[in-house]
Amino acid sequence: MCPKIQITAKGIRAALKKYAPHQSLIEYVWNGFDAQASIIKIDYVADALGNIDLLTISDNGYGIPHGKLQDKFEPLFESKKALENKLKKNLSAIHGKNGIGRLTFFTFARNASWKTTYTENKAKMTYEIYANAENINLYTGVNATPHQTTEQTGTTVTFTGIHTLTAPQMEDKFQEYILKEFSWFLALNRHRDFAIIINGVPVDYTKNIADSEKFELVHPETNTVFFLYYIRWDQRLNNEPSRYYYLNSEHKERWKEPTAIKNKGEQFYHSFFIESAYFDGFSFQSDPAQSQEALIAGTRSDTQFRFMRRKLANILRIKRRPFLKGFAEQLLLEYEQKKIISPDAKENLKQTIKILYEMQPRIFTSLNLEQKKLLVGLLGVVLESETRNKIPEFLATIIELSADEKIELNTIFCI
Ligand SMILES: Nc1ncnc2c1ncn2[C@@H]1O[C@H](COP(=O)(O)OP(=O)(O)O)[C@@H](O)[C@H]1O
Ligand SMILES: [Mg+2]
Known part of the structure; x- marks a missing residue:
């Protein structure tokens, strides 16, 4: 057995104090997705004044097997779970990690109950669990007797005695909050019929899209196709950083990792989905124990993988450029203040520094004072010389320039 640490009701309240009602609600939505649900329904009934009498969150996941209830619903921080989740940090399928999400209802409701249906020995079984805010970590349910049903598996959580949550809030702020929380997840699972449906209306992740583009990329030597x-x-997404998501030919996520962009505070929030049959057997971790299998399945050192990553990084570099304009101005001011560039330097030198920075900020980030002076001086x-018209050609050897960028550089340097 792994060591467990028991937490008290007081401890729970203290740990959950920071949860706002909207955050609490999404914990129950995540619990549905964590249980492999594809559809989460949020339904509420409000009176004429906007007070909500009843709110339910239901999912079509695998339910909570009664035999596992004690283990799952015990208010424990389990070190084993923490460990397992550490290993799963590169997959979106499991959100829960601290084992307290189901307790957060007290921030907006007095009572919560779970009606759950699961499969046991090919039969569908169902039972209910009740909890209330005074004794958050006391459940009736362990003593319940599951009975057979014809219903599909899944769980419906019902909240009553609702406070600090009104219908106008649900229509306005919660819609916005749920988009910030789930738009990337709905986009990730867009080919798998995933949905969050609020009072009959599906959440539309495209409402949070400022810019998007679909490409087909083919690695010529191996004919590997990436969508x-x-x-x-x-x-900005609530908790999800800008990432690459790799999906297999069944549209399922196999791995995720941060994009190459080191955020400087610009509002460049992005997600990049890469789907390919190439990822069906791909080995994402460079585990030497798996190297034999990896030889057949594909690894990060494959030419097609490296080709794809290079292309992606360049697409992001180009997409990011407009967001760096302000930073380029700042850099120039800083260079003037530090006397790296003289304030009455020629306009084309200033222009060149700004453009180079926008194109590839990395060039400037690790330079010390002397190196900066040297770069600017050169x-x-x-x-000033005739060879300046060679600059675009030279830059093309170190940065994969877009057609627009080539024209831009030619107009600056070749006149
Ligand atoms: N809707 C649900 N469907 C299936 N299992 C659930 C559901 N809600 C909660 N559970 C079970 O209860 C456990 C505790 O949930 P929670 O308190 O949110 O902690 P966490 O999600 O961090 O594990 C979950 O790990 C899961 O096993
Ligand atoms: Mg949870």
Whole structure:
């Protein structure tokens, strides 16, 4: 047995104090997706004044087997669970990690009950669990006797005695909140009929899209096809950083990891979905124990993988450019203040520094004062000389320039 740490009701309240009602609600939505549900329904009934009498969150997941209830619903921080989740950090399927999400209802309701249906020995079984805010961690349910049913598996959580949550809030702020929480997840599972339906209306993740593009990328030597879907989000996502998601030919996520972009505080919130049959057997972790299998299945050192990543990084570099304009101005000011560039330097030198920064900020990030002076000085000399028209050609050897960028550089340097 793994060591467990018991937490008290007081401890739970203290740990959950920071949860706002909207955050609490989404914990129950995540619990549905964690149980492999594809459809989550949120339904509520409000009176004329906007007070909500009843709110339910139901999912079509695998339910909570009664035999496992004690283990699952015990208010424990389980070290084993923490460990398991650490291993799963590269998959979106499991959101829950601290084992307290189901207790957060007290921030907006006095009572919660779970009606759950699961499969046992090919039969569908159902039972109910009740909890209330005074004794958050006391459940009736362990003593319940499950009985057979014809219903599909899934769980419906019903909240009553609702406070600090009104119908106008649900229509306005909660809609916005749920988009920020789930738009990437709905986009990730867009080919698998996933949905969050609020009072009959499905949440539309495309409402949070500021810019998007679909590409097909083929690695010529191996004929590997990658289907790319780039999204830039209008609103910053709640807890999900900008990531690459790799999906297999069944549209299922196999792995996720941060994109190459080191955020400087610009509003460039993005997700990049890459789907390919190539990922069906791909080995994402470089585990030496798996190397034999990996030889057949594909690894990160494959030319097609490296090719794809290079293309993706370049697409992001180009998409990000407009967001760096302000930072480029700042850089120039800083260079003037530190006397790296003289305030009365020629306009084309200033322009060149700004463009280079927007194109590839990395060039400037790790330079010390001397290196900055050297770079700026040399640029100044080249710009004065006839060879300046060689700059675009030279840059093309280190940065994969877009057609627009080539034209831009030609107009600056070749006149
Ligand atoms: N809707 C649900 N469907 C199936 N299992 C659930 C559901 N809600 C909760 N559970 C079970 O109860 C456990 C505790 O849930 P929760 O308190 O949210 O913690 P966590 O999600 O971090 O594990 C879950 O791990 C899961 O096993
Ligand atoms: Mg949870």
